[in-house]
Amino acid sequence: MITGTGLISQPTSVVLAGCGNMGFAMLRGWLATGTLKPQDVHVVEPLDALLLRADGQGVNTYSTAAALPGDLMPDIVIFAVKPQVIGDVIGDYLRFSQPGRGTTFVSVAAGVPIARFERELAPGAPVIRVMPNTPAAVGEGAMVMCANAHVTDRQRKTVERLMAASGEVTEIGDEALMDAVTAVSGSGPAYVFHLIEALTEAGKAVGLPDDIAGRLALQTVHGAARYAHQSGEDPGTLREQVTSPNGTTAAALGVLMRPDGLAALLEEAVRAARDRAIELGR
Numbered sequence: 351m352i353t354g355t356g357l358i359s360q361p362t363s364v365v366l367a368g369c370g371n372m373g374f375a376m377l378r379g380w381l382a383t384g385t386l387k388p389q390d391v392h393v394v395e396p397l398d399a400l401l402l403r404a405d406g407q408g409v410n411t412y413s414t415a416a417a418l419p420g421d422l423m424p425d426i427v428i429f430a431v432k433p434q435v436i437g438d439v440i441g442d443y444l445r446f447s448q449p450g451r452g453t454t455f456v457s458v459a460a461g462v463p464i465a466r467f468e469r470e471l472a473p474g475a476p477v478i479r480v481m482p483n484t485p486a487a488v489g490e491g492a493m494v495m496c497a498n499a500h501v502t503d504r505q506r507k508t509v510e511r512l513m514a515a516s517g518e519v520t521e522i523g524d525e526a527l528m529d530a531v532t533a534v535s536g537s538g539p540a541y542v543f544h545l546i547e548a549l550t551e552a553g554k555a556v557g558l559p560d561d562i563a564g565r566l567a568l569q570t571v572h573g574a575a576r577y578a579h580q581s582g583e584d585p586g587t588l589r590e591q592v593t594s595p596n597g598t599t600a601a602a603l604g605v606l607m608r609p610d611g612l613a614a615l616l617e618e619a620v621r622a623a624r625d626r627a628i629e630l631g632r
């Protein structure tokens with residue numbers, strides 16, 4: 351696992367295909383940390399509003415892959431389009447996969463296996479599947495990568511450093527785990543945002559004004575996550591430190607930790623996400 355801004359020593363040119371929620375979150379992280387220079391980034395995005403948003407970051411923008419400069423030799427092509435359209439998009443970048451080009455292909459698409467890219471790109475193309483998450487926008491992403499056999503050490507390190515600009519990077523060898531990763535950390539920020547929403551609503555239900563309920567819920571999740579990160583204690587110990595015998599927290603946990611409580615619900619949710627990732631890959 352590596353963390354930090356991971357500045358890439360040599361200029362690295364990147365084509366980012368798709369600059370929606372995830373693509374833009376990563377782009378912001380790379381530019382904010384100076385990991386990539388705007389002039390080295392080429393964004394392909396068909397939606398005008400999103401193209402303009404990327405343009406505002408000073409990067410090169412194109413509405414189709416055909417508009418990319420003919421002499422462009424990108425070090426990395428990143429696919430950040432929906433799994434449902436990836437089949438229509440890979441072929442647009444085939445020319446960069448010809449032997450000797452040295453371009454590494456990175457996909458963040460949920461569920462889509464490396465084999466899909468190997469089938470559609472030139473034989474021997476280096477492909478890395480990455481599962482990021484949107485906190486990448488503020489350098490706090492959880493980034494998991496899995497490379498095929500054609501990726502060289504140098505290519506792996508370059509992509510690893512690029513991803514490290516967006517957060518904590520973990521590399522795994524078993525691609526079959528990527529769907530479980532997607533269900534935990536890829537989708538995970540949405541579970542936490544929903545927790546903030548639910549805690550806010552619960553606060554309002556017991557009489558707090560809306561703005562105070564929202565602020566307390568957000569700061570509590572932020573503070574608890576930072577404390578868990580920095581203290582080095584396991585979450586169970588930290589939970590016990592909040593829980594006085596027969597006190598208020600014990601009363602709440604009596605509800606949350608019953609057999610059909612939060613843990614059971616989260617397991618069901620994560621299984622549903624994992625199963626959907628498998629379906630999307632078919």
Ligand SMILES: NC(=O)c1ccc[n+]([C@@H]2O[C@H](COP(=O)([O-])OP(=O)(O)OC[C@H]3O[C@@H](n4cnc5c(N)ncnc54)[C@H](O)[C@@H]3O)[C@@H](O)[C@H]2O)c1
Nearest residue numbers: 367368370371372394395430431432433458459460482536
């Ligand atoms: N959003 C997340 O939290 C998240 C997390 C991890 C992985 N992902 C993965 O990232 C990918 C993108 O998800 P998203 O949430 O950013 O979706 P999104 O819809 O916000 O972004 C996808 C973008 O791709 C663009 N696009 C469509 N066709 C294109 C083409 N031919 N060339 C270039 N761009 C094209 C769309 O206009 C859109 O802006 C998905 O595969 C998803 O599984 C998303």
